Amino acid sequence: MFGYKVIADRLVSLVSPKEKLEQERRQQILDAAETVFSKQGFNDARMDDLVAESGLSKGAIYWYYKSKDAIIMALFDRVFLTEMKAAEAIIDADGTAEENLRIFSQAAVADIRHFERLMSLGYEFIALASRREEVREKLQGYYKMYREILIRIIEQGITEEEFDNVDPQNTAMAFIGLYEGIALLWFIDPLGLEWDKLTETPFDMLLDSIRKKES
Amino acid sequence: MFGYKVIADRLVSLVSPKEKLEQERRQQILDAAETVFSKQGFNDARMDDLVAESGLSKGAIYWYYKSKDAIIMALFDRVFLTEMKAAEAIIDADGTAEENLRIFSQAAVADIRHFERLMSLGYEFIALASRREEVREKLQGYYKMYREILIRIIEQGITEEEFDNVDPQNTAMAFIGLYEGIALLWFIDPLGLEWDKLTETPFDMLLDSIRKKES
Amino acid sequence: MFGYKVIADRLVSLVSPKEKLEQERRQQILDAAETVFSKQGFNDARMDDLVAESGLSKGAIYWYYKSKDAIIMALFDRVFLTEMKAAEAIIDADGTAEENLRIFSQAAVADIRHFERLMSLGYEFIALASRREEVREKLQGYYKMYREILIRIIEQGITEEEFDNVDPQNTAMAFIGLYEGIALLWFIDPLGLEWDKLTETPFDMLLDSIRKKES
Amino acid sequence: MFGYKVIADRLVSLVSPKEKLEQERRQQILDAAETVFSKQGFNDARMDDLVAESGLSKGAIYWYYKSKDAIIMALFDRVFLTEMKAAEAIIDADGTAEENLRIFSQAAVADIRHFERLMSLGYEFIALASRREEVREKLQGYYKMYREILIRIIEQGITEEEFDNVDPQNTAMAFIGLYEGIALLWFIDPLGLEWDKLTETPFDMLLDSIRKKES
DNA sequence: TATGAATGAGTCTTCATTCAT
DNA sequence: CATGAATGAAGACTCATTCAT
Numbered sequence: 001m002f003g004y005k006v007i008a009d010r011l012v013s014l015v016s017p018k019e020k021l022e023q024e025r026r027q028q029i030l031d032a033a034e035t036v037f038s039k040q041g042f043n044d045a046r047m048d049d050l051v052a053e054s055g056l057s058k059g060a061i062y063w064y065y066k067s068k069d070a071i072i073m074a075l076f077d078r079v080f081l082t083e084m085k086a087a088e089a090i091i092d093a094d095g096t097a098e099e100n101l102r103i104f105s106q107a108a109v110a111d112i113r114h115f116e117r118l119m120s121l122g123y124e125f126i127a128l129a130s131r132r133e134e135v136r137e138k139l140q141g142y143y144k145m146y147r148e149i150l151i152r153i154i155e156q157g158i159t160e161e162e163f164d165n166v167d168p169q170n171t172a173m174a175f176i177g178l179y180e181g182i183a184l185l186w187f188i189d190p191l192g193l194e195w196d197k198l199t200e201t202p203f204d205m206l207l208d209s210i211r212k213k214e215s
Numbered sequence: 216m217f218g219y220k221v222i223a224d225r226l227v228s229l230v231s232p233k234e235k236l237e238q239e240r241r242q243q244i245l246d247a248a249e250t251v252f253s254k255q256g257f258n259d260a261r262m263d264d265l266v267a268e269s270g271l272s273k274g275a276i277y278w279y280y281k282s283k284d285a286i287i288m289a290l291f292d293r294v295f296l297t298e299m300k301a302a303e304a305i306i307d308a309d310g311t312a313e314e315n316l317r318i319f320s321q322a323a324v325a326d327i328r329h330f331e332r333l334m335s336l337g338y339e340f341i342a343l344a345s346r347r348e349e350v351r352e353k354l355q356g357y358y359k360m361y362r363e364i365l366i367r368i369i370e371q372g373i374t375e376e377e378f379d380n381v382d383p384q385n386t387a388m389a390f391i392g393l394y395e396g397i398a399l400l401w402f403i404d405p406l407g408l409e410w411d412k413l414t415e416t417p418f419d420m421l422l423d424s425i426r427k428k429e430s
Numbered sequence: 431m432f433g434y435k436v437i438a439d440r441l442v443s444l445v446s447p448k449e450k451l452e453q454e455r456r457q458q459i460l461d462a463a464e465t466v467f468s469k470q471g472f473n474d475a476r477m478d479d480l481v482a483e484s485g486l487s488k489g490a491i492y493w494y495y496k497s498k499d500a501i502i503m504a505l506f507d508r509v510f511l512t513e514m515k516a517a518e519a520i521i522d523a524d525g526t527a528e529e530n531l532r533i534f535s536q537a538a539v540a541d542i543r544h545f546e547r548l549m550s551l552g553y554e555f556i557a558l559a560s561r562r563e564e565v566r567e568k569l570q571g572y573y574k575m576y577r578e579i580l581i582r583i584i585e586q587g588i589t590e591e592e593f594d595n596v597d598p599q600n601t602a603m604a605f606i607g608l609y610e611g612i613a614l615l616w617f618i619d620p621l622g623l624e625w626d627k628l629t630e631t632p633f634d635m636l637l638d639s640i641r642k643k644e645s
Numbered sequence: 646m647f648g649y650k651v652i653a654d655r656l657v658s659l660v661s662p663k664e665k666l667e668q669e670r671r672q673q674i675l676d677a678a679e680t681v682f683s684k685q686g687f688n689d690a691r692m693d694d695l696v697a698e699s700g701l702s703k704g705a706i707y708w709y710y711k712s713k714d715a716i717i718m719a720l721f722d723r724v725f726l727t728e729m730k731a732a733e734a735i736i737d738a739d740g741t742a743e744e745n746l747r748i749f750s751q752a753a754v755a756d757i758r759h760f761e762r763l764m765s766l767g768y769e770f771i772a773l774a775s776r777r778e779e780v781r782e783k784l785q786g787y788y789k790m791y792r793e794i795l796i797r798i799i800e801q802g803i804t805e806e807e808f809d810n811v812d813p814q815n816t817a818m819a820f821i822g823l824y825e826g827i828a829l830l831w832f833i834d835p836l837g838l839e840w841d842k843l844t845e846t847p848f849d850m851l852l853d854s855i856r857k858k859e860s
Numbered sequence: 861t862a863t864g865a866a867t868g869a870g871t872c873t874t875c876a877t878t879c880a881t
Numbered sequence: 882c883a884t885g886a887a888t889g890a891a892g893a894c895t896c897a898t899t900c901a902t
Contacts, residue, residue, distance in 0.1 A: 018864095018865095021865085022865095025865090038345075039346075040346070041342065041343075041346060042258075043258040044346075046891090046892070046893090047892075047893060047894080048892085051868095056866085057866060057867050057868065058866095058867075058868060058869095058893095058894085058895095059865090059866055059867050059868065059895090059896085060865075060866050060867075062893095062894070062895080063864095063865065063866070066894095067893080067894080068893070068894090119345070120342060120344075120345035120346070123338055123341045123342040123344075123345075124342045126338045126341075126342075126399065126402070126403070127256060127335060127338040127339045127341075127342045128256075129335075129338075129402070129403055130253075130334070130335035130338075130402070131254075131255070131256060131259075131335070136403065136404075139403045139404075140403055140404045143400060143403060143404065144404075167416060170412065170413075170416035170417070171416065171420070173397065173400060173413060173416070173417065174393065174397075174416060174417035174420055176396065176400060177393055177396030177397040177399070177400050177413075177417060178389070178392055178393050178396055178417070179396065180395070180396035180399050180400065181391065181392030181393055181394065181395035181396025181397070181398075181399065182388065182389075182392040182396070183396075184341065184392070184395050184396065184399065185358060185388060185391060185392050185395065187341070187344070187345070188341070188344055188351065188354045188355055188358060189351075189354075189355045189358065197385065198385075198388060198392075201382065201385035201386065201388070201389060202385070202388065202389035202392060202393070202421075204424075205386070205389055205420075205421055205424040205425065206417075206420055206421065206424070208424040209419075209420040209421065209423040209424040210420065236882095261874090261875070261876090262875075262876060262877085263875080266885095271883085272883060272884050272885065273876095273877090273878095273883095273884075273885060273886095274878090274879085274882085274883055274884050274885070275882075275883055275884075277876095277877070277878080278882065278883070281877095282876075282877080283876065283877090448885095448886095451886085452886095455886090468775075469776075470776070471772065471773075471776055472688075473688040474776075476870090476871075476872090477871080477872060477873085478871090486887085487887060487888050487889065488872095488873085488874095488888075488889060488890095489874090489875085489886090489887055489888050489889065490886075490887050490888075492872095492873070492874080493885095493886065493887070496873095497872080497873080498871095498872070498873090549775070550772060550774075550775035550776070553768055553771045553772040553774075553775075554772045556768045556771075556772075556829070556832070556833070557686060557765060557768040557769045557771075557772045558686075559765075559768075559832070559833055560683075560764070560765035560768075560832070561684075561685070561686060561689070561765070566833065566834075569833045569834075570833055570834045573830060573833060573834065597846065600842065600843075600846035600847070601846065601850070603827065603830060603843060603846070603847065604823065604827075604846060604847035604850055606826065606830060607823055607826030607827035607829070607830050607843075607847060608819065608822055608823050608826055608847070609826065610825070610826035610829050610830065611821065611822030611823055611824065611825035611826025611827070611828075611829065612818065612819075612822040612826070613826075614771065614822070614825050614826065614829065615788060615818060615821060615822050615825065617771070617774070617775070618771070618774055618781065618784045618785055618788060619781075619784075619785045619788065627815065628815075628818060628822075631812060631815035631816065631818070631819060632815070632818065632819035632822060632823070632851075634854075635816070635819055635850075635851055635854040635855065636847075636850055636851065636854070638854040639849075639850040639851065639853040639854040640850065666861095691895090691896070691897090692896075692897060692898085693896080696864095701862085702862060702863045702864065703862095703863075703864060703865095703897095703898090703899095704861085704862055704863050704864070704899090704900085705861080705862055705863075707897095707898070707899080708861065708862070711898095712897075712898080713897065713898090
């Protein structure tokens with residue numbers, strides 16, 4: 001990821017001013033979209049709200065994105081990509097499997113806190129998934145990546161005899177599912193429970209169940 | 216639940232033919248709404264789609280519900296109520312805590328399978344929750360009920376020394392979160408994994424971690 | 431044609447009030463469209479102009495026609511059909527070929543005078559013809575019908591030895607072309623020349639050239 | 646016509662390089678406009694289509710023409726002028742009236758074939774004529790010129806006793822109308838009839854009717 | 861001169877809701 | 882109670898034109 005970022009930064013400095021402007025404008029529009037859509041939902045958000053929020057004109061927005069839907073999809077990709085990159089950051093981590101799992105879990109937590117404002121957006125996308133093949137496929141890719149990272153960590157744990165000989169696939173699903181579910185509960189009732197507590201116990205429970213029992 | 220149904224049936228037989236018709240019409244409308252909304256989402260569904268699906272006229276629908284939103288809310292309540300009733304059915308169950316937990320878990324599973332078609336509807340409601348106090352409160356109530364049932368079972372397990380002395384609240388959240396999360400993953404990628412398998416391992420993992428260790 | 435009209439009238443009286451209303455509304459809309467489109471052209475005409483001219487609401491217009499283009503096409507058909515029926519009226523005429531030709535020619539003249547206001551509409555349609563297969567085909571059908579009527583009259587003239595042994599096809603084209611061309615010139619410069627005079631001489635010239643020369 | 650062209654060429658060589666560039670650019674724009682407008686019609690053609698077709702930028706086009714309408718008018722003038730020049734070429738011809746008429750007729754034929762692609766453009770202009778005084782006047786001028794040339798030829802024929810003592814004005818209208826009408830029919834149904842055949846017979850018919858009968 | 865990003869008034873169309881019958 | 886024609890406010894999108902660079 002770091003390497004990637006460096007390359008990306010370099011790329012930015014290499015692009016023409018014109019391309020830089022285009023990138024800026026697109027970010028400007030997606031920033032506005034993120035704010036407006038997460039506040040009002042895709043359907044209740046008006047293009048005029050994007051105009052007001054972005055400070056651009058209607059025409060300018062349509063110059064960069066051909067439709068409201070295109071903006072939604074671009075926003076999806078941006079959120080998606082950001083999360084993917086955040087996840088990739090953990091791959092390189094070395095340490096015991098449990099440490100890696102904890103780092104990953106904490107990253108996920110941090111992630112969710114950070115993208116607190118994106119959660120409603122996220123459920124909009126999920127609601128879309130049943131109707132839009134394209135969205136569903138992207139979400140599948142996203143979770144697949146997560147699963148693979150976790151599977152690798154769990155396999156590491158098994159190999160290094162930290163963990164019992166569990167099924168890595170199912171175990172990974174358990175971890176991911178747990179986090180997603182907890183996030184959902186927290187989204188519905190953010191004041192009802194503290195996020196950290198909400199997170200730690202279930203994680204420890206799962207971890208506990210796969211930790212190599214002394215014999 | 217059964218008792219309830221009996222009561223409901225009695226109620227039906229006690230009401231006047233006029234009221235009976237009204238209830239039938241409302242169910243007709245909500246049936247159509249369930250189908251149409253789950254297929255197209257709240258926003259892409261047209262009142263004319265409800266007309267076509269229900270076989271009623273536009274005027275008839277507006278006779279029984281004052282707006283599209285009222286139908287959405289009534290549908291929410293119906294889904295909500297059905298789930299609540301399904302959950303209540305387990306309260307009376309007697310058996311060991313682990314048995315009850317398993318029964319509850321299987322009910323949840325059965326539930327989800329049964330309401331497979333309602334899942335997209337569910338995520339629409341969740342997406343709504345961040346913008347509509349009313350929806351959020353109902354969802355909170357729904358999960359609160361679930362939590363309380365689980366807490367009771369877990370407390371039973373602790374009291375009867377089946378389970379370790381875990382925190383009932385957090386443990387309940389872990390179970391609920393796990394199921395919700397797994398459901399979400401399955402919703403995104405239904406073909407990717409079998410539902411039963413998807414469900415059993417995580418459940419066993421959690422259960423394993425709270426089961427009283429021999430000392 | 432008369433028979434047709436009678437049937438049509440009967441049909442009207444047989445249709446339900448609902449269908450009658452629909453037909454009235456559609457005529458109302460096409461009447462407004464005729465006025466507005468002929469005055470402003472298809473593109474400069476606004477749906478709001480149709481609203482104002484028809485006395486109906488926007489929604490009512492869209493209830494009966496799904497788009498502006500659908501109205502244009504329906505208007506085309508109405509104009510087209512009216513002209514076709516007017517032409518058919520002449521078929522039954524008996525008399526010498528020359529008389530029939532003159533009747534037909536005068537009908538065409540009368541027709542054009544009557545549809546003076548439709549001429550700009552006509553040229554809009556003709557301009558459309560190069561881009562819209564559908565329009566082109568309808569116009570082709572229209573002129574085909576005209577040609578066939580004329581061919582029949584000319585063949586009658588040849589058979590009855592009123593006319594020389596000319597090629598009926600080409601001769602028919604000459605007559606039709608002449609009338610269309612004269613109409614076009616008159617459309618461009620209506621004050622520049624009187625319609626009757628504009629019409630008679632060319633007609634007589636053509637007629638003269640095919641009249642059986644005494645030998 | 647040739648003389649004119651020579652003058653034009655001289656003019657070009659006399660102007661400054663700056664003016665020469667301007668003339669080139671304007672032709673470039675009108676060339677693109679001719680292509681785009683005849684393919685898509687005035688209304689469906691976008692300024693961006695002109696940009697793409699001309700290879701110039703938006704700004705450049707607006708540098709040379711202040712509006713889309715100005716381009717339409719300039720294009721009209723260019724087409725108009727070209728046709729006028731073609732017609733003028735015949736004025737000088739000497740020969741019998743019938744020869745001149747035939748030359749003129751063949752020129753018109755050639756003209757139409759040559760401007761086959763411009764016909765839809767032509768009908769766009771004609772459709773415009775009813776709404777735009779300016780366009781109507783130009784078209785009137787155009788046909789007036791044609792009429793005058795024909796009148797001169799016909800008067801020549803009468804004077805030289807080739808033709809009967811017909812009314813030159815009406816006879817000219819007959820010839821022009823005939824050609825315009827035939828062109829229209831061919832535009833609607835180009836495959837339905839061959840152009841040459843479509844043209845010759847009517848012409849011969851008219852000619853036949855005015856040719857001096859032997860007495 | 862030339863560019864093309866930006867503007868924003870103007871359009872068609874949609875669709876929840878109403879109401880005369 | 883029921884119908885479905887009618888309403889009209891509202892919204893996404895277009896595109897001729899402008900103007901900073």
